[in-house]
Amino acid sequence: MPAHAPETTHDDPLARERAHLAASRLALRAMRADVESLDIRDVTANWVNAAVLKAQIDDRIKALADLAHTPLFFGRLNYLHAPGPAEPEAPNGPLYIGRRHVHDAHGDPMVIDWRAPVSQPFYRASRTDPQDVALRRRFGYTGGELTAYEDEHLCDPSEAASVSKLLQQEIERPRVGPMRDIVATIQPEQDEIVRSGLSGSVCVQGGPGTGKTAVGLHRVAYLLYAHRDRLARTGTLVIGPNRSFLHYIEQVLPALGELEVKQATVDDLVAREGLEVRDTDPAETAVVKGDARMADVLRRAVRSHVTAPTEPLMVVRGSRRWRVPAYELAEIVEELQIRDIRYGAAREALPQRIAHAVLVRMEQAGEAPDDRVQDAVARGTAVKAAVKEIWPPVDPAKLVLRLLSDPDFLAAHADGLLSDDEQKLLLWPKPFRSVKSAKWSAADLVLIDEAADLVERTHSLGHVVLDEAQDLSPMQYRAVGRRCTTGSATVLGDLAQGTTPWATRSWDEALAHLGKPQAVVEELTAGFRVPREVIAYASRLLPSISPGLAPVSSVREAPGSLRISPAASADLTAEVVEACRASLSYEGSIGLIAADARIPVLADALRAAGLAYLAPGEETTAESRLTLVPASLAKGLEYDHVVLDEPAAIVDGEPDERTGLRRLYVCLTRAVSGLTLLHAAPLPQALA
Template sequence: MKMSQKTIQQEEQERLNAALQDIEAQLRAIGPRYTGNDFTEQMLDLQREERKNRLEVARREPYFGRIDFQELTNDGKGDAGEPKPLYIGKAGVAKNGGNELLVIDWRAPAASMFYSFTGGDDPAGYASPDGEVSGYVHLKRNFMIRNGEIVRLVDSYVRGQEEGAVSDEFLLYRLGENKDNKLRDIVSTIQGEQDRIIRAERNKALFIQGVAGSGKTTVALHRLAFLLYQYEGRIRAERMIIFAPNRMFLDYISGVLPELGVGDIGQTTFADWALELLEHSVRLSDPSETMAYWFEEKRTKEEIEQSSGRWKGSLAFKDAIDRRLAELQGSIVPDTAFVPLDGFTLKPETMREWYETDYGEETVMVKRDRLASRIKRWLESELKHRGVADKKKRSAAMAKLNSYVKRIPAFTALQLYASLFKGKTALPDVPKSLAKATSERLGSGLAGAEDLAPLAYIQLKLYGLKVPPFDHIVIDEAQDYSPFQLETLRLCQRTPSMTVLGDLQQGIHAYAGIQSWNELMDLFPDGDTDFFELNRSYRSTMEIIDFANVILGGMTGGVKPAVPVFRSGDPVRTEPAAEDNWLQSVASTVTEWQASGSYDTISVIGRTARECEEIHRYLLSQGLESSLVQSKQLTYGGGLTVVPVYLSKGLEFDAVLIADAGSRNYETIDAKLLYVGCTRALHKLKLLYRGERTPLLEGWEG
């Protein structure tokens, strides 16, 4: 058997060498960039550059999989010849000088079998542009290729062997690898349930409830790459956008799309996007102050439910704004005639007809400005038509025009929003403390995070979107979005095309986010949404996932608990630490883990920023180089990291130490926080605690 495997690997290495030679020859033949002014040559140069980019992706790792497929004839009764090997990679490549495919793009219809085939002797198939293609899979083979060498080869299915199902050996091998400071693509190990999301219909809002470590973020990024391939020419990368929770998270995911050969997709946060839409007419108040308010001190359930974020993020508040906008719309057309000179009269009925008929679906302030311009053109036309040459008369007429137009209401988004909280125009049901705080903040030129959705919504309703609508929107950590935020983004598309993902069990920002996916899904008409659940966790070992599920207990909110893949590791440990040597316990654990050489990334997760600063200072004093993650941070550097638990969401580490899981830090209300911290660990998890252990672990023996 060993000899057979060696022969297989030798044959595959020879095939790989030939493929690399072919790719290198094609790259050499492309030549230098065109720098002239001929338009046709410029277009041809762009095509050559795109091809060059694909070939360079292929050169780094030509392919990662092979599937041998024997196609059946159209009647489904006879085969169409011998099984044909299909090599699957990140970029499709044809052989030099011909149309025969050297490598099939992972997004191509035929490649879908590599992900969807689960084993057995029954026919498999895929949907091609010419219809359904069916046949038999004879082999599914996984490769890991590095620097032109096959470093691992695994046959996960061979037709006729006793074990009929596809094995998880290659997946488990990849999951067991250590992580660095960037999220990586999963194109070689996409699972069937993930592939169904990636290849789902474009013109819908897809909602994905994915447990910690289910790969939901990576799946959403791969979906963008698939949509660009599948709908080439109909959607454009520069009209796609990813909304991430913070800039550090954007840095963390920044490598995935380039690895897949995709560029030009916008990546931002909702706050940055909204501020740009508002043309920076306001500044964002310090987000760290919000974090400190909710996480540095204990807060009650009542405080969360009555938070300004939940009030301003509600559809009830949106409805109140819609009523104010309708009032504004009704007041635009003057109810008195415009009489610039004796005998010159422009009736309100005429202006209303212009406003309602000629300007159609334009937004409120655009229609207002067009009406003002139309009134001016009417006056100029009348003066010319009636031969009014007297300069004094003309000047008087223009002065009356300016005075008349100024009386037509005009608002910026900021002015209209501020009017909702102050004086006679304030909304009647705004809590007094909220109205006062909002008015003072806006008066200082600042907006809170919860103000940005209503401000952006008003801006879009008043002035519209000044850039082309988005072809596709990805929203990550969407459980922390308010309905108002999503409704605002809905205005930026003609047809719903979104991937909205998150995990209700990680909804630590309950003061602003949702408690049920229906709060967001109900914004769309029936038939415009799909819902997917990813409850398999690929990040952590069985021991870590089982432990994390204990923390949540029965508090799942209708969400299925995480199910680990069969990857066993070290048991989770909890250890008491005396108050006077707690920091020594933290440092000794870190030292032990670093000395083992088993972990590339280690995180010490604290409850608050203050606790983390104390830990970080002590580690440095002991000669342990580490980085401290703070709320304003733009990048995550890997290595040894100290991070507050509320900033750790979305990140992952080889080993995690929860610095203090005592009852003072984690009460019952903090279950989601502790769950987030524990599920950052891939291979190793340990919890220290001062005083009594958190009551969240009462159901766990260990």
């Protein structure tokens, strides 16, 4: 499978491919010009429709942008037989596979969207299963220019199978700037997950470098292609662990032409206007607040507001009075409680049920009331007063405020669920009088979100992607699950990288909390990003941090990619700074990762040495390639070269050794090309 360099003749294959690329770019520009020239002044009935249509046209124009450094196509397929009627968009000649569909002035496709069914064999065809593909061609680019191609003749038994050099070069290409798409390098096992249906939820367990984040993002792009109308109505959402991570991945979907997917953290989901996070819970308190038992405590607390009626209700209608006895009111209330509908929905139904009981008495007295009379009775002063007393409104924030401030109220509703010691952990040292004055923590807002859903149903989206899911508490899983009760989810994570005190112990347990117990769990074990030497070294920690979990098997062998250096002097910081300076001689991004407590010291040393650095989430450029990364923010990020400062400090910075070793495992596996580890203190036993 040789890679071909340019030839000198004008009609060589590479020249023809370049000509097709140039023609495709012209066609894309023409498609955009056609949209820009649309005149919608006389095609809409009112200004609202005109505004909606204009917004849709603007989005279409953005999606048709010709990105100079993003290849329009990256592969080509030649089938043994012409595609049949099931693929009406496929041309009879070669199929060029790219990031978006491009057609010429006659409507004939010049580039086929990678998500189209006819493109699937580009990712899955093999010598054992050629799927009617005679030739698969991959293209190599430099700065947006087509510079090479590589052919596989899948049906030719005389051609020996070999590793694609262009594929390997694309995977190893230096990382500068935010995360990019992987449409040119999707592997068969990844493609199966990407193209799985919208109706089912998927959980992807993947170690470092297996591409699970990319798989999740590309699955969103695929689902938007295959189910665009449905997801346009219901919406999609990508949830990441922090803002730095979301900034890092934010360009992947727009590069694939998908501009409408929202991104958020779990804290963003549960944020409430007027409530500010001003406190951090101790680990043991956060564990209790994140426990699924808190959902039952909150349910009890919400339902406790319902009071059984003890007095009859008298309704005056004209010159007549209608009496509903207390026992009948109690039966209505009991029926609504048995149905276990949301508190707010039941409260809205109660006045209509009471009014219906009044109408029954009117009919028995010979009157003929209609629905308008029932509505009038339900809105009457007497019924409103009864409802307010029997089923009063509940403010979720005030409810949680009372639970965390009032020992008796908490004890009444946590009885049999939480121990006395656990209840003490929940109570604030100093009660707060108002919602706005309270020093809320992030875990408190999750509790308020749960209480709010008990009162009013949370809006559900069509599809949610949850990345770095192993770090969520059961209550956080429930908060995410509420956003996709009528939709599906893609859950991404690695049990070995769980670094919170409440980290996920098993995916079955996590999926049950999410409300998706039937989700299919897929495991990715082939690594494409982290060099074999680095991942093998980091995997020495697996028996201690996640026994039984299969280590990642990297397909990339890179001799010399791992360098472990004990400090040669008493000044470890100076040696780390010099290691960063030396790494800048390499191509690509540099990440200096250290324990959070070491960051101020290293920042001062870098400035004193004249080395400019970025914070996590800031975009690397050719001029500014060094990022100083606290260990707590390293998860999900990647750098071509990593300088890792003092592993023992990273371990010691966590509440316990196991969590510390998991944090170290994360930090060890952020390197794409090389890892330099410097230490003065002894290494953890598994790495020594």
